[in-house]
Amino acid sequence: MTPRSDHTHAATLKRLEKASGELAAAAIARMDEQLPWYRAMPPEHRSWIGLVAQAGIAAFTEWFRHPGTPQAISTDVFGTAPRELTRAITLRQTVEMVRTTIEVMETAIDDVAAPGEERVLREALLVYAREIAFATAQVYAQAAEARGAWDARLESLVVNAVLSGEADEGALSRAAALGWSSPDHVCVILGTAPDGDSELTVEAIRRAARHAKLQVLTGVLGDRLIVVAGGSPDPLKAAKSLIGPFARGPVVAGPVVGDLLAANSSAQAAVAGLKACGAWQDAPRPVLADDLLPERAIAGDPAAREQLVEEIYRPLEEAGSALLETLSVYLEQASSLEGAARMLFVHPNTVRYRLRRVTDVTGWSPSDVRSAFTLRIALILGRLTEAEPRS
Known part of the structure; x- marks a missing residue:
């Protein structure tokens, strides 16, 4: 059973207070011996872990003095550097640290407890171990929630910068912090x-x-x-x-x-x-x-209009007047090879050859209904552009 008052186990409490420093040192030594990740850490991070281990043992002593107050455990143990701790080590590593500290305390029960009170101290340690496990989970859950909310705000800033055209090196830095490589x-x-x-x-x-x-x-x-x-x-x-x-x-x-x-x-x-x-x-x-270039151009998108002129009309113009003329007549003749050939006074095979050249030059096929619509809009915009200097 757990302690029921502040004075029932005064002898054990006194011995526990006296041994707290030795227990913390033993816990740190065992971590250094058994946990490779602890040995690989920089001194600053190891000092944080040492502070948490000492705080954990001190919190157990206080809890043993006033049992039934688990709500203070999270603050007492992890209040030393909760943010730094959750950034420096993972949840798995924290669990290993807590387990090692509890194991050291458990092996010392026979030496620390007053004669006849070994079972009481052991049971108290089991209850405390459960509470410290819950406290650990709570600290990391709160850190994860805070980090998630911060990441969401950061991501929103980056997306807004992209949409507004304000993306700069700062946006790249924020994106990198979110894992963008x-x-x-x-x-x-x-x-x-x-x-x-x-x-x-x-x-x-x-x-x-x-x-x-x-x-x-x-x-x-x-x-x-x-x-x-x-x-x-x-x-x-x-x-x-x-x-x-x-x-x-x-x-x-x-x-x-x-x-x-x-x-x-x-x-x-x-x-x-x-x-x-x-x-x-x-x-x-x-x-x-x-694929929405013609609709975008009609809706007034200047970038779509420029793209249609620069990627369709200009290349056709540079390829020779025959291609522009043939495409224009072909589209006006409802995509009829024979009708276009009669209007141009050429053989239908000549029209067919020139239309293939149009496809090669622009990437759009005049024989496809959707492509023909795009080509027609590009021709109109190109002619309007040509007429602008003279108007």
């Missing part, structure tokens, strides 16, 4: 956030990312779920791997960029694509922001 391929994926706890959504994204071997920085901003994904050169493949936690509705993947500092361009493309996605009713899910 600066992968070569980065893209931003955007969609609607599901209802409910945003923390559960973020954790679901992280699980999907671990399964797909991707690095992610993610957050819920308003009704949007934003994911900065790194490690895949294929943005569509990355989006498909992470699409599960998104709510119903369009999910848009921005183009791949080289690093986190350049991710704003991917984010802006994804934002513009999400706004314009409603104009393409049959859009796949997920969809690339680059």
Whole structure:
């Protein structure tokens, strides 16, 4: 049974107080002998552990004096340096430290207890060991909660910086603190956030990312779920791997960029694509922001307009007027080879050859309905651009 009053076991208490220093020294010596990780630690960390071991033995002495007060154990033992302790050593290592200290105290019971009170001291130590185990779990749980809340705020800052175009070396430093190892391929994926706890959504994204071997920085901003994904050169493949936690509705993947500092361009493309996605009713899910270039251009996205002109119209213009003329006539003739050939006074095979050249130059096939629409918008924008200096 445990002690029932402050004075019942005064002799044992007195001997315990006297032996506290020796017990702490013996516990430290046994850790040094049996725990390799303790020996490998820098002196500062070992001193923290020594303080905690001494505090643990002192707390047991006080608890033995006033039994039934377990609520003070966490403060008495871990109050010396709780934050430093949880950062310096893992929970497993802390358990090993506590076990070693308890074992040292247990082996000394016969020497410390007054004659006839060995069983009382042993039972008290068992109860104290249970309480110290709970206290250890509580300290690490609180540290984990605080660290998780801090990490969430830090991650939100990084994601906001990417979206706003304010990502700098400070954002890189914060991302590195979250485990981001600066992968070569980065893209931003955007969609609607599901209802409910945003923390559960973020954790679901992280699980999907671990399964797909991707690095992610993610957050819920308003009704949007934003994911900065790194490690895949294929943005569509990355989006498909992470699409599960998104709510119903369009999910848009921005183009791949080289690093986190350049991710704003991917984010802006994804934002513009999400706004314009409603104009393409049959859009796949997920969809690339680059596949939404015509809708984005019509919606007023200047980056999409410039991209269509620079990646389609300019290369065709540089390839010779025949390609531009043939493509324009072909599209005007409802994609009819024969009709275009008659209008151009050439053989249909010539039209067919020039259209293949259009595909080679731009990457878009005039014979595909969706590609033809994109090419038509690019031609219109290119002509408008050509007309601007003269207007």
